[in-house]
Amino acid sequence: MWVALSYACWGISIVLALWMLYDWFKIDTTYSEEMLTSSREGELEAVSEKHRI
Amino acid sequence: MARYTPPEQSKAGQVFDIAVVVVAIFVALWLPLKLGLAGAAKSIDALDAKTWEALGQNPTMASIWEKLGYTPETAHDIIQNRFHYIIDWPTLIIMAAVLIGYFIFLFRASDREYRDVINEKFDDK
Amino acid sequence: MTIAAEPAVQVQGDRVSLLRVLGPAHVWALGVGIVLVGEFTGWNFAADKGGALAALIVCWIVGLLYTSVAMIDSEVTSTVAAAGGQYAQAKHIVGPLMAFNVALFLVFAYTMLEVSDAILLGDTIVAKAGVEGLNHNSFIAATIVVLAWLNYRGVLMTLNVNFVITAIAYVSIVILFLSVSPWTQGAVLKLNELVTPGNALPYGWIGVIAAFQFGIWYYLGIEGTTQAAEEVRSPARSLPYGTMAGMITLLIAAAMTWYVCASLMPWEYLGITYYPLWDAGKLTGSALLENLLFIATLLAALASANGCINDAARAWFSLGRDRYLPTWFSAVHPKYRTPYRSILFLLPIALAFAFIADLNQAITFSILSGVLQYTFMSINIIMFRKKWPLGSIRRGYTHPFHPLPAIVLFCLCVVTFFAIFLGFGSQLIAMVAFYFLISLWFHFYRYKFVRRGAQFTMPWPKPQGY
Numbered sequence: 336m337w338v339a340l341s342y343a344c345w346g347i348s349i350v351l352a353l354w355m356l357y358d359w360f361k362i363d364t365t366y367s368e369e370m371l372t373s374s375r376e377g378e379l380e381a382v383s384e385k386h387r388i
Numbered sequence: 389m390a391r392y393t394p395p396e397q398s399k400a401g402q403v404f405d406i407a408v409v410v411v412a413i414f415v416a417l418w419l420p421l422k423l424g425l426a427g428a429a430k431s432i433d434a435l436d437a438k439t440w441e442a443l444g445q446n447p448t449m450a451s452i453w454e455k456l457g458y459t460p461e462t463a464h465d466i467i468q469n470r471f472h473y474i475i476d477w478p479t480l481i482i483m484a485a486v487l488i489g490y491f492i493f494l495f496r497a498s499d500r501e502y503r504d505v506i507n508e509k510f511d512d513k
Numbered sequence: 514m515t516i517a518a519e520p521a522v523q524v525q526g527d528r529v530s531l532l533r534v535l536g537p538a539h540v541w542a543l544g545v546g547i548v549l550v551g552e553f554t555g556w557n558f559a560a561d562k563g564g565a566l567a568a569l570i571v572c573w574i575v576g577l578l579y580t581s582v583a584m585i586d587s588e589v590t591s592t593v594a595a596a597g598g599q600y601a602q603a604k605h606i607v608g609p610l611m612a613f614n615v616a617l618f619l620v621f622a623y624t625m626l627e628v629s630d631a632i633l634l635g636d637t638i639v640a641k642a643g644v645e646g647l648n649h650n651s652f653i654a655a656t657i658v659v660l661a662w663l664n665y666r667g668v669l670m671t672l673n674v675n676f677v678i679t680a681i682a683y684v685s686i687v688i689l690f691l692s693v694s695p696w697t698q699g700a701v702l703k704l705n706e707l708v709t710p711g712n713a714l715p716y717g718w719i720g721v722i723a724a725f726q727f728g729i730w731y732y733l734g735i736e737g738t739t740q741a742a743e744e745v746r747s748p749a750r751s752l753p754y755g756t757m758a759g760m761i762t763l764l765i766a767a768a769m770t771w772y773v774c775a776s777l778m779p780w781e782y783l784g785i786t787y788y789p790l791w792d793a794g795k796l797t798g799s800a801l802l803e804n805l806l807f808i809a810t811l812l813a814a815l816a817s818a819n820g821c822i823n824d825a826a827r828a829w830f831s832l833g834r835d836r837y838l839p840t841w842f843s844a845v846h847p848k849y850r851t852p853y854r855s856i857l858f859l860l861p862i863a864l865a866f867a868f869i870a871d872l873n874q875a876i877t878f879s880i881l882s883g884v885l886q887y888t889f890m891s892i893n894i895i896m897f898r899k900k901w902p903l904g905s906i907r908r909g910y911t912h913p914f915h916p917l918p919a920i921v922l923f924c925l926c927v928v929t930f931f932a933i934f935l936g937f938g939s940q941l942i943a944m945v946a947f948y949f950l951i952s953l954w955f956h957f958y959r960y961k962f963v964r965r966g967a968q969f970t971m972p973w974p975k976p977q978g979y
Binding site: 337340347351354356358359371374376 | 528529530531595596597601638642644647648651652654655657658659661662665743831833834835840841843844845846847848853854857860970971972
Binding site: 391392393394395397402403405406408409410412413414415416417419423444445446448449452453455456463466467470471473475476479480482483486487489490491493494495497498499500501502503504505506507508509510 | 865946961
């Protein structure tokens with residue numbers, strides 16, 4: 336049982352790691368670098384206060 | 389004061405900088421392990437008589453050791469494995485000097501950079 | 514606490530930012546979640562260093578150190594509310610080089626803590642299974658990757674999960690405490706027979722000082738609450754509240770843990786076991802308690818690693834955003850609104866160390882970076898009050914008795930450095946040498962890519978004395 340669990344853990348790790356790599360690739364190719372790195376310290380207040388979440 | 393415009397860093401330069409940081413991290417964490425510097429001075433003060441009494445365990449303690457699956461023989465190496473705290477003055481002095489020197493450098497260099505930041509930030513307005 | 518539906522791509526103009534969704538309960542979950550694992554393993558090495566009584570003494574004295582940390586941190590962070598926490602504080606108060614170092618302290622402390630958690634979790638499962646040849650690597654990999662994935666997918670879910678598992682782990686300590694009838698000695702608990710005048714301080718007072726090193730582990734990481742500053746709905750209120758509530762929770766947990774464990778195990782065993790609370794569960798003779806504490810150990814390790822990934826990634830992200838490191842790291846995921854590249858970058862580093870380091874070493878690296886950071890904090894608060902005296906800017910929280918907490922904190926840091934010297938002096942020198950070299954690199958090379966005035970983002974008046 337424990338050995339099976341161990342293999343399941345490897346399986347989950349690989350699947351999720353691949354998914355993250357896929358998502359990363361997709362995001363980086365879909366959006367521009369300027370947009371992705373546009374977060375600025377301190378400007379958040381002004382931006383997020385407008386939206387009620 | 390003129391506004392400082394930093395140079396744009398090339399892609400290769402960015403990758404190189406990341407590599408420098410990663411290598412530095414691994415070296416810093418790895419070297420002490422490799423050189424065997426890690427770990428405190430602990431050594432076993434061996435006893436001839438391996439009984440609970442000789443090991444300084446009263447009946448309550450002995451019953452708990454037994455509950456945990458130990459015998460006086462197997463517990464001996466755990467109980468008699470002791471620290472030997474010795475203050476090695478040269479190392480202590482080196483350590484103190486390194487730490488104090490590091491913090492002095494940090495605060496002084498930071499202050500120099502900080503004055504630029506404050507000048508640029510508040511003189512522009 | 515409701516799980517708000519995360520908006521799909523929410524982009525203001527052409528900007529993406531982290532999402533402000535967290536409340537005080539999340540702050541508590543982040544702080545206590547990271548730390549609580551310390552009760553399940555780590556604090557007990559203090560007993561190894563100086564005996565059972567030494568572990569109790571440092572529990573209180575280091576508790577005082579951390580109460581100072583929490584108070585100081587609450588004041589500064591309720592005023593400087595930005596991701597990166599102490600990093601942003603250092604940048605506004607001391608200067609860029611200090612900020613760079615503080616961010617590295619944070620990333621190291623949290624990544625190594627995450628590594629320790631994953632090793633603990635793997636080892637616990639292997640010990641429980643008792644199967645010949647079963648290796649802990651698969652469990653370590655799953656822990657780190659699954660939690661990184663959770664962090665990648667959004668901060669709200671990450672901290673909701675943390676809240677639940679931290680609460681279960683905490684409640685299990687309380688259940689253990691109540692079920693051993695703590696009000697009577699002799700039935701289950703045998704404190705007076707296990708901690709005797711003869712063995713309470715086997716090494717004398719030098720042992721108590723040496724025990725400081727692992728006494729830190731009772732509370733290490735509570736200051737991580739500040740990393741959430743940019744994602745909390747009202748940082749000026751939630752951060753002090755969540756941090757202080759967390760500190761109180763931890764003081765209670767630490768006292769209960771010591772009392773139960775010291776009353777059930779001889780100090781020589783307590784000092785070397787990796788699972789003091791799980792062992793305590795076993796020694797009560799109740800299978801139910803044993804299993805409960807086994808699960809709680811796993812959950813505490815998970816909660817801690819989860820919070821650490823969150824915090825380390827925020828600190829790394831902030832470094833990228835200010836160009837202290839390549840801006841590439843400062844990307845925010847447009848859909849999940851997380852610093853996804855930082856999370857992914859730190860993932861293989863954590864994995865590599867988890868596979869090669871051992872628990873003790875990972876813990877020591879983490880403690881070292883933590884203590885360097887607390888030393889900074891004690892000086893930082895004094896400079897903060899000097900540059901912006903009370904009344905000159907709006908503070909969310911003002912800590913009492915200034916400068917007493919700062920002085921206490923500083924003195925206790927010095928004692929802890931001495932304690933580390935007694936056990937891991939060469940490692941300390943190696944680490945400081947590393948920070949020194951990388952500081953030279955930053956000061957003389959990397960800093961040229963950093964914008965100057967733009968780093969200062971708080972709407973404050975000019976500091977006094979400049």
